[in-house]
Amino acid sequence: MGIDLLAICYLIASVTFILGLKMLSDPATARRGNLIAGGGMTVAIFGTIFLYRDHGRALHNFGWIAAALLIGGTAGLLAAKKIKMTAMPEMVSLFNGMGGACAALISISEFGRLGAIAADRGELLIILAGVIIGSVSFAGSMIAWGKLNGRIKDVAFRGQHALNLLILLLVVVTAVYLVVGPQDMATILFYAIVVMALIYGVLFVLPIGGADMPVVISLLNSFTGVAAACGGFLYDNKAMLTGGILVGAAGTVLTILMCKAMNRSLRNVLIGSFGVKAVPAAGGGKEQGIYREISLSDAAMVLAYARKVMIVPGYGLAVAQAQHACHELEKLLTEKGVEVKYAIHPVAGRMPGHMNVLLAEADVSYDNLLELEQANEEFPTTDVVVVLGANDVVNPAAKSDPSSPIYGMPILDVELAKACIVNKRSMKPGYAGIENDLFFRPKTSMLFGDAKKVLQDLIGEIKNL
Amino acid sequence: MDKLLTWIGDHQQMIYIVILMIFLGIEVIGRVPSVLHTPLMSGANAIHGVVLIGAIIVLGRAASDNYIALAIGFLAVILGTLNVVGGFVVTDRMLEMFKKKR
Numbered sequence: 043m044g045i046d047l048l049a050i051c052y053l054i055a056s057v058t059f060i061l062g063l064k065m066l067s068d069p070a071t072a073r074r075g076n077l078i079a080g081g082g083m084t085v086a087i088f089g090t091i092f093l094y095r096d097h098g099r100a101l102h103n104f105g106w107i108a109a110a111l112l113i114g115g116t117a118g119l120l121a122a123k124k125i126k127m128t129a130m131p132e133m134v135s136l137f138n139g140m141g142g143a144c145a146a147l148i149s150i151s152e153f154g155r156l157g158a159i160a161a162d163r164g165e166l167l168i169i170l171a172g173v174i175i176g177s178v179s180f181a182g183s184m185i186a187w188g189k190l191n192g193r194i195k196d197v198a199f200r201g202q203h204a205l206n207l208l209i210l211l212l213v214v215v216t217a218v219y220l221v222v223g224p225q226d227m228a229t230i231l232f233y234a235i236v237v238m239a240l241i242y243g244v245l246f247v248l249p250i251g252g253a254d255m256p257v258v259i260s261l262l263n264s265f266t267g268v269a270a271a272c273g274g275f276l277y278d279n280k281a282m283l284t285g286g287i288l289v290g291a292a293g294t295v296l297t298i299l300m301c302k303a304m305n306r307s308l309r310n311v312l313i314g315s316f317g318v319k320a321v322p323a324a325g326g327g328k329e330q331g332i333y334r335e336i337s338l339s340d341a342a343m344v345l346a347y348a349r350k351v352m353i354v355p356g357y358g359l360a361v362a363q364a365q366h367a368c369h370e371l372e373k374l375l376t377e378k379g380v381e382v383k384y385a386i387h388p389v390a391g392r393m394p395g396h397m398n399v400l401l402a403e404a405d406v407s408y409d410n411l412l413e414l415e416q417a418n419e420e421f422p423t424t425d426v427v428v429v430l431g432a433n434d435v436v437n438p439a440a441k442s443d444p445s446s447p448i449y450g451m452p453i454l455d456v457e458l459a460k461a462c463i464v465n466k467r468s469m470k471p472g473y474a475g476i477e478n479d480l481f482f483r484p485k486t487s488m489l490f491g492d493a494k495k496v497l498q499d500l501i502g503e504i505k506n507l
Numbered sequence: 508m509d510k511l512l513t514w515i516g517d518h519q520q521m522i523y524i525v526i527l528m529i530f531l532g533i534e535v536i537g538r539v540p541s542v543l544h545t546p547l548m549s550g551a552n553a554i555h556g557v558v559l560i561g562a563i564i565v566l567g568r569a570a571s572d573n574y575i576a577l578a579i580g581f582l583a584v585i586l587g588t589l590n591v592v593g594g595f596v597v598t599d600r601m602l603e604m605f606k607k608k609r
Contacts, residue, residue: 059554060531066598067539073602076550080595084555090560092545094567098557101567103577110566110581114588117519121589122596127604133597134549141555143592147583148561150568164514260548266555273561275521285557287525291532295549303541379586388541395542402604 051089052281053110058082059285063292091355119449128402132190135183141507142179145269146236149173152276153232163221165276170217172240172272173208174230179265180241186262189247198249203313209242239319254311257300260331261308264293286474303389331482333469336489338496341463345371348425350381352417354454356403357391358431358466364494365404368430371497373404374504383410385417385427387435413451421458429456429464431493446476462486544600553594559587 058322092100101107118137125133149172156166190196213235220231250258271286273279285343301308336344345351346374353372359365373381384406390397398411412420423429429436439446439452456462462485469481469488480486489496515522539547566580 055557058540059557060535061533064535066547067536067543069543072546072550073599075552076546076595076598076602078549079554083554083591083595085512086557087563090563091567094564096564096568099568099574101564101570103516103567103569103580106577106581107563107584108565111588114585117585117594117595118586118589118592118594122593122600125597130601133593136546136553137590137593137597138552138555140586140593141552141558144562144583144587147560147579147586148558148565151579151583152564154576154579160600162514162546163510167511194534227551227609237531256545256548257559259585260544263548263552263555266558267551270555270558270561271525273558275518277564278526279560280521282557282560283524284522284528284535285554287528288527288532288535288549291529292536293548295533295536296539296548296551299536299539299541300544300548303544364553395545398542399601399604428605468520 045339046081048093049084049090051093052279055082055086055089055281056284057290059281062286063156067399069075081267101122113424121274126180127399130399132187132261135190135255136188138259138263139180139187140185140445141266142176142262142269143451144181145164145266145273146173146176146180148273148276149176150236163422167221167225167274169222170232170235172269172276173236174213174217175272176264177236177239178243178246178268179242180292181261182247182262182265183243185247185257186232186246190255192388194248196249196251202245202249204235204241206245209245213238213242234374244340244360247453252313255347257297257308259391260293260300261299264290266336267293268290293493314370333481334484334487335489336463338499339503341487341489342500342507344426345375345380345428345500346378346462346504346507348380349384350420350424350426352383352385352412352421352424352456352459353429354385354397354427354429354432354436355390355397356387356430356432356435356457357396358493360396360400360431361390362431362493362495364492364497365406369401369406371501371504372410374501378504383412383417383420385412385414385456387414387432387454390432390435414454418455418458424459425461427459427462429462431467432498433466433478436480437476438480438483439476439478448476456480457483457485459474463489465489465491465493467492480500546598549594549598549601552590553598556587556591557596559584559591562587 052418059082062075062079065071091107149169152169170354185194216231216235220228232256248259267289271290272287273285274283293469298308301311359368375382434448436454436456437448438457440448440451443449481488538549562583566584569576569580
């Protein structure tokens with residue numbers, strides 16, 4: 043009877059996963075969907091602990107299981123509750139890496155059980171797939187996590203992609219040899235594959251720019267899904283299989299959707315660090331024109347005596363962690379009678395919803411956050427627009443230049459305002475790798491520097507007026 | 508080769524599930540608004556934490572004197588639990604932010 047009840051537990055889990063994922067894609071039901079999937083997961087986990095039979099034998103080592111669940115659960119709960127809203131993506135990456143490592147460990151353990159017998163080549167194939175994908179996902183997620191919290195810098199060197207390809211090829215060839223060839227060196231080859239897969243995961247993510255990490259995490263997320271599904275095959279477990287493949291497929295689609303939302307191709311993201319340098323975009327031979335710089339005190343003056351100011355936040359604000367300084371400037375200007383609002387582009391920050399979450403953390407009121415269409419309606423009555431570390435989302439080329447890679451993407455029409463102050467760290471192009479004509483327009487003046495420092499200095503200047 | 512074919516025959520049902528789930532996964536999130544991309548990614552991340560089931564099986568059937576197997580299983584269960592619990596809680600926190608807005 044036990045096993046039948048367990049089958050029902052797994053059925054419930056599978057259905058809740060599908061339902062949960064479906065509900066997560068609609069704002070009205072998203073939160074409930076997450077809870078439903080979590081409920082199904084709980085049923086599947088406790089069902090496994092108490093009802094699973096391995097050739098008629100119940101599981102044992104309950105003390106170990108309880109201790110591990112307790113440690114993992116407490117750590118997970120604390121980490122998820124304590125983490126700042128700004129650090130959410132890196133947290134997701136970290137958890138994803140844990141899942142990948144878990145899948146890899148399962149495969150390693152099963153390989154150990156298989157021992158010298160290794161008669162079942164099909165099972166060996168699944169074990170290898172699980173350990174390779176799991177290891178790549180784990181190593182890649184750790185690098186992504188390190189990059190998002192700034193501990194790991196982008197590393198790009200010549201021949202990097204060729205080297206990556208070579209390692210991947212080596213992993214695949216070794217795995218195939220292990221499955222079809224003689225088994226005398228099986229153990230050594232197996233662990234060689236694990237090590238190579240880990241190295242590949244590191245090298246695969248290393249050259250990709252920090253701003254593209256959400257896309258990479260989404261991709262690695264679907265990898266982990268597939269690795270989990272491999273476990274489902276090993277244990278003939280339908281819940282693992284359903285959940286894993288579902289996430290694998292949905293994650294892949296989501297990755298592509300994310301790329302589309304920022305008008306890039308997945309290929310461009312993955313090898314973008316090279317593509318950008320090789321092709322200096324359409325305007326390579328075009329005259330760059332001259333841009334105008336504005337001094338801090340002038341900028342402070344302009345802002346303090348404006349009637350209406352619109353702030354356009356972007357990735358630069360997120361990297362500089364300048365949301366609190368930004369809110370402070372807003373408060374100061376409001377005290378002086380200036381109307382301050384924020385114009386939020388849907389993909390500003392390269393992570394959908396990034397700016398909303400970031401500004402919410404700094405207690406900026408939701409009423410002051412304008413969406414794209416609203417913002418564009420209000421620009422004509424705006425005196426000064428302050429662009430903080432945003433670039434592609436205000437690039438007029440998206441409207442006027444059909445040869446531009448971002449042509450057709452809706453942008454914030456900051457040019458409709460009377461004046462525009464752009465804060466950037468340098469004149470380097472944005473993540474789409476294209477020049478921005480806005481910076482050379484007569485209404486625009488540039489204010490270089492780290493967003494947080496510039497904002498703090500501006501606040502100081504305005505206070506001294 | 509023969510072995511591989513028998514293996515496919517043995518796992519027919521599983522292979523059907525894989526193929527159907529691929530299509531379902533693509534269908535289910537086909538039209539998600541861009542603001543929900545991040546929470547959806549996080550939610551999917553929590554769901555693949557189902558790999559924890561495998562880890563529990565590994566740990567639960569390890570012989571009590573096989574310390575290597577116990578250690579691997581123990582670590583796997585901890586990591587899997589982190590993925591599940593952390594994943595669902597982080598997703599909930601994100602979605603909480605979105606709700607306040609409306």
